Amino acid sequence: MNLTTRNAAGDALTDLILTMFRANNLTVTWGDRLVAPFGLTSARWQVLGAIVFAERPQPVAWIARDLGANRQNVQRIVNDLHxxxxxxxxxxxxxxxxxxxxxTEQGRRAYDAAVNTYNPRADALAEGLSVEEIKTAQRVLATLRERLEGELDAEKQL
Amino acid sequence: MNLTTRNAAGDALTDLILTMFRANNLTVTWGDRLVAPFGLTSARWQVLGAIVFAERPQPVAWIARDLGANRQNVQRIVNDLHxxxxxxxxxxxxxxxxxxxxxTEQGRRAYDAAVNTYNPRADALAEGLSVEEIKTAQRVLATLRERLEGELDAEKQL
DNA sequence: AGCTAGTTGACATCATCATGTCAAGATGTG
DNA sequence: CACATCTTGACATGATGATGTCAACTAGCT
Structure with a gap:
């Protein structure tokens, strides 16, 4: 008993979301195995990335905000890394x-090792795809992200 | 100390992956709130979707395979739904x-209610995006998914 | 029939994440 | 200085997911 329908764009977006769910899970699992030899996980790697790209040292709460993650979880990860x-x-x-x-020096080495392992694998995964279509995909997901952030922020106002 | 670099496609893919991480998390959170009034979550909704689209009744392990999810977790969700x-x-x-x-009848009602709530919201989220670019994004992520599935399957051979 | 391999549900463990609460500390206003 | 508000780390809880093991069961092969 469906009373509502979707237009073509809504249908396409639904397909995209379902594909994204699986691609996201696979990417995290793949990343976990890729950097496991360096004592990292996808989550830890992301946190290290935020630290590296921040230029200047930050407290945990700032890192969490950068990542769009929960303060508490980032805190736990950082404590583990410490x-x-x-x-x-x-x-x-x-x-x-x-x-x-x-x-630390050790942290820098782990991060560099992860990046150096990742780089050629990223190129390989992108092979056969044009830069334009990858960028289009990125732009679509960025738009989705912005709108969802807007909606979820709006909810908080209540 | 970076010894490796990425080409343009690898860079674009990296941007895409990082954006996907956040868009995915936001979508799950957004979906959780959307269907919470019907006693559902994003995960439960996905399981119900697999049941509905399967045409004929399946055991839990088949549903899990359809979803690309773990048998054990789907089992737990199905047990909760039961x-x-x-x-x-x-x-x-x-x-x-x-x-x-x-x-059950109640399950059908919950699923229909979720879909009917979702449909107009999906259209709204897709507004301003062309069907073509959404489909391009879907195709890129589907390619990524296929390649990662291939790599992870290959690992299992060891 | 008997054996082997694969499938399936039950049970358990650990990691990750969302969420809520609390106290210490910082910031702005008067 | 006094007060209210926000930020931050510490602590706790429940949901979700990945992983491993086990016994029941099925299917294929001889």
Whole structure:
């Protein structure tokens, strides 16, 4: 008993979302195995990426915001990374509790090893696809992301 | 210390993957809230979808394969759905233990309610995007998915 | 019939993530 | 300084997912 229907764009978007679910899961699993030899996971790798690209050391909450992830989960991951000597906490001149997260030499080596393993695999995965269509895909998902962020933010207003 | 680099397609794919991570998470969260009023979640909704589209009743393991998900997790979800009267188990003439999963009237109502709530929202999310570019995005992610499935299958051979 | 291999559901464990709460600390306003 | 508000890390809980193991069951082969 369907009372509503979708237009062509809605149908196409539905296909895209279902494909995205599986592609996302596969990519995370694939990434987990790719960087496992360096003591990393997809989640840890993403956190390290945020630390590397931030230029200057940040507290955990900022990293979480950058990633669009939950503060609490990023905190746990960073604590694990600290336990294993991949990052260290440095004093924050602006906040007594919110320590700054900094990569250690070992952390830098793990991150570089992950990137160097990843790069040729990324090229291989993209083979046969044109840069234009990949960018189109990226743009569509970015639009989806923006709209969903807008909707979920709007909910919070309540 | 980077020894490897990526070509233009590899760079674009990397952007796409990072965007996909966030779009995927946002979509799941958005879907969870969308169907929560009907006692569903994104995961339950996907399982119900597999049951509905299968035409004929299937055992849990088949549903899991359809979804590309783990048998054990789908089992848990189906058991929960059974607990709440959304599905029932029927005897399987071909297998004494592998019962067939069938939607109840209540389950059908919940699924229809979810779809009817979703349809107009999908159209709205797709607004301003052309059907062609959405389909391009779907095709790119489908290619990514196929290649990752291939790589992960190849690993299993070891 | 008997054996082997694959399938299936049940059970268990661990990692990840969403969410809520709390206290310490920072910031802005008066 | 006093107060309210926001930020931040610590702690806890439940949902979801990946993974492994086991016993029941099926199917194929001899």
């Amino acid at each position: 336990q294993e000597g991949i990052v260290v906490f440095e004093p924050n001149p602006h906040h007594r509790r919110a320590h700054l997260v900094v990569l | 607990q709440e009267g959304i599905v029932v188990f029927e005897p399987n003439p071909h297998h004494r233990r592998a019962h067939l999963v069938v939607l």
